[in-house]
Amino acid sequence: MKERKPLEKIMVEGFPGEYLYNYINDEYRPGKYKTANISSLYVGCKSIVSGKVEYVRVTETPHFLFASNALHGTPISSALGYTNYAHYISVNWHPCSEDDFTNLITSIKEKGYDNKNYPILVHKSLRRPWPLDRMDVIDGFHRLAVLAALGEKKITVFTMLRRSPLHSRILPNARS
Helix, strand or coil: CCCCCCCCEECCCCCCCCCEEHHHHHHEEEEEEEEEEHHHEEEEEECCCCCCEEEEEHHHCHHHHHHHHHHHCCCCCCECCECCHHHHHHHCCCCCCHHHHHHHHHHHHHHCCCCCCCCCEEECCCCCCCCCCCEEEEECHHHHHHHHHCCCCEEEEEEEEECCCHHHHHCCCCCC
């Protein structure tokens, strides 16, 4: 398993947001803004049932259920085997605590979503090409969950492009 560098925020030329995490910059380069249907955005979330990362729509995650509960009082049911967001973060280390997530929900509800300084980052995965309009979220999972819980159908996202050439990802030992 590849060791992850410490989490650092860095400035990147061509990236419109305030910062980009170093591990994202290592693998992706800035693309452009586009409008996307929330239903076409998939997030990687570890299932407690299978123990594997599953790519699902944001509405199928504990993040969405927590945001819906905080915004509308919607009862929290199980998602990917998790009973709630606190259960999710107790099993999966994450820098966004339950209090931080609650504050994010309140902020987006009251002030709106700032996609220019804090864009939701997505990419088109060749490993998971279907449906054709599908994109995987690289960063912005919590913001996406809040927007979906607020009933948004389309949002502005920022696409990122892989740094490594296609052939080197398909054939890891191939030379550029």
